[in-house]
Amino acid sequence: MKPENYKKLASKYxxxxxxxxxxxxxxxxxxxxxxxxxxxxxxxxxxxxxxxxTVGNPTVAFMIFLSMLLTGFGVYDRLGQFAxxxxxxxxxxxxxxxxxxxxxxxxxxFVQGVGGxxxxxxxxxxxxxxxxxxxxALIKSVF
Amino acid sequence: MIAMFFWxxxxxxxxxxxxxxxxxxxxxxxxxTLSILVVAGAVLxxxxxxxxxxxxxxxxxxIPITSFGNSLVAGAMSExxxxxxxxxxxxxxxxTSSGISAAIVFGFIGAIxxxxxx
Numbered sequence: 001m002k003p004e005n006y007k008k009l010a011s012k013y014x015x016x017x018x019x020x021x022x023x024x025x026x027x028x029x030x031x032x033x034x035x036x037x038x039x040x041x042x043x044x045x046x047x048x049x050x051x052x053x054t055v056g057n058p059t060v061a062f063m064i065f066l067s068m069l070l071t072g073f074g075v076y077d078r079l080g081q082f083a084x085x086x087x088x089x090x091x092x093x094x095x096x097x098x099x100x101x102x103x104x105x106x107x108x109x110f111v112q113g114v115g116g117x118x119x120x121x122x123x124x125x126x127x128x129x130x131x132x133x134x135x136x137a138l139i140k141s142v143f
Numbered sequence: 144m145i146a147m148f149f150w151x152x153x154x155x156x157x158x159x160x161x162x163x164x165x166x167x168x169x170x171x172x173x174x175x176t177l178s179i180l181v182v183a184g185a186v187l188x189x190x191x192x193x194x195x196x197x198x199x200x201x202x203x204x205x206i207p208i209t210s211f212g213n214s215l216v217a218g219a220m221s222e223x224x225x226x227x228x229x230x231x232x233x234x235x236x237x238x239t240s241s242g243i244s245a246a247i248v249f250g251f252i253g254a255i256x257x258x259x260x261x
Contacts, residue, residue, distance in 0.1 A: 019167045026163035027156035030207070034155025037202035038148050052198070056205040056214070057238065061245035063206065068249040072257035085162035088173050089180065090155065090206045095246050102250040104259050114254045122246070124174050125208065129181040130235060133215035136189035137231045140216075141223035 022084050029079070029086030037063055037090070064095035071099045097121040147201050154196075154203035177208055184212030214238040 001009075040062050041055045050058060070076040076096045080087045087093055101120045105113035119126065158180075165176045187193045193213040197204045204210060215235055222234020236243065 017167050019164070022167055023160045023163050026159040030159025031152035031156030031203075034151045034203045034206045035148055037155075037206040038151040041202050041205075042144070052201070056197070056210065057241040059202065059205065060210075061241045064242065064245040065249055068253045072253050085166055085173075085176065086156075086159045088177065089159045089162040089208055091208060091211070091242060092206075094177075094208055094211070094242070095249065098246040098250045099253045102254040103257050106254045106259065110254070114251065118247070118250050121174065125177050125181050125211065126243070128178040129185060129212050129215055132182040132185040133188075133212055133219055133235065134231060136185050136216050137219035137223060137235075138228065140189055140220060141228055141231055 025082060026084050026086035026089075029083035030090060031086075033063075033087070033090045033092060036066075060091050063090070063092050067092040067095035068099050071096050072103065076100075094122055094125060097125075150200045151203035151206075154200035155206055156203075158203075158207040158209060180207070180209050181212040184209030185216050186212075188213040188216035211239060211242065214242075 037059055041059045044050045044055050044058045044062075045052070048058070067076060070079070070092075076087065076092070077100070080093075080096070087096070098118055098121070101122070102114045102118045105117040107113065108117075162176050162180060165171050165179065166173060169176075171179070184193060187196075187209070193204070193210070194217075197210070197213075215238070218234045218237035218239060219231045220234070222230030222237060224230070226233065
């Protein structure tokens, strides 16, 4: 049997993904994380004199701090199984990717294990973000 | 203020639904999905479409990973206005430094204090 035919046959017997249910879950968990982020933003605006435009920075840092605690206690991975993209797309998911890789590889030592593997999962986000931003900004600044 | 919370919820949730559809219907890995979303954020920033989105939805636009691409472009452009093309490289991480620094610092602290699960 050709590989293409096999793929077709296999996909016929695959359990159907509950796409609609997954989307509902992703919607409300992702939205909830953004509501927490909005509350953190207002906290920084009122107590640390940030403006609506600059408040993104401390908010992101604080959300990654929260994600460290949740990842360390094993809560974030369980949330990820339930929420799918709802927990992966917010910046806490980026933090989770870095922090879980760091924790997972600590048995190999801090230099080769933690240092070498920290960006194993999140590296591609940084690479393609930086490269595409470079191209976009280059085009914009030339024209 | 209540409206801001509402729009943060709706817009943030919708971006997550887009990611979920890319994973379920498009059959992409989470790594591919996040990379595409970051690139989308950078391209939107290139057309000046992301900033109005932040004004309107607040954390609903700054918390999803798409804002990472937007902030990279914003940092590069603000330096490029001062120093020309060279500023594209020197300003790249100007706005996003807090996210990357936080991930590195808290990742290391996490690795010191927490033991791997499972």
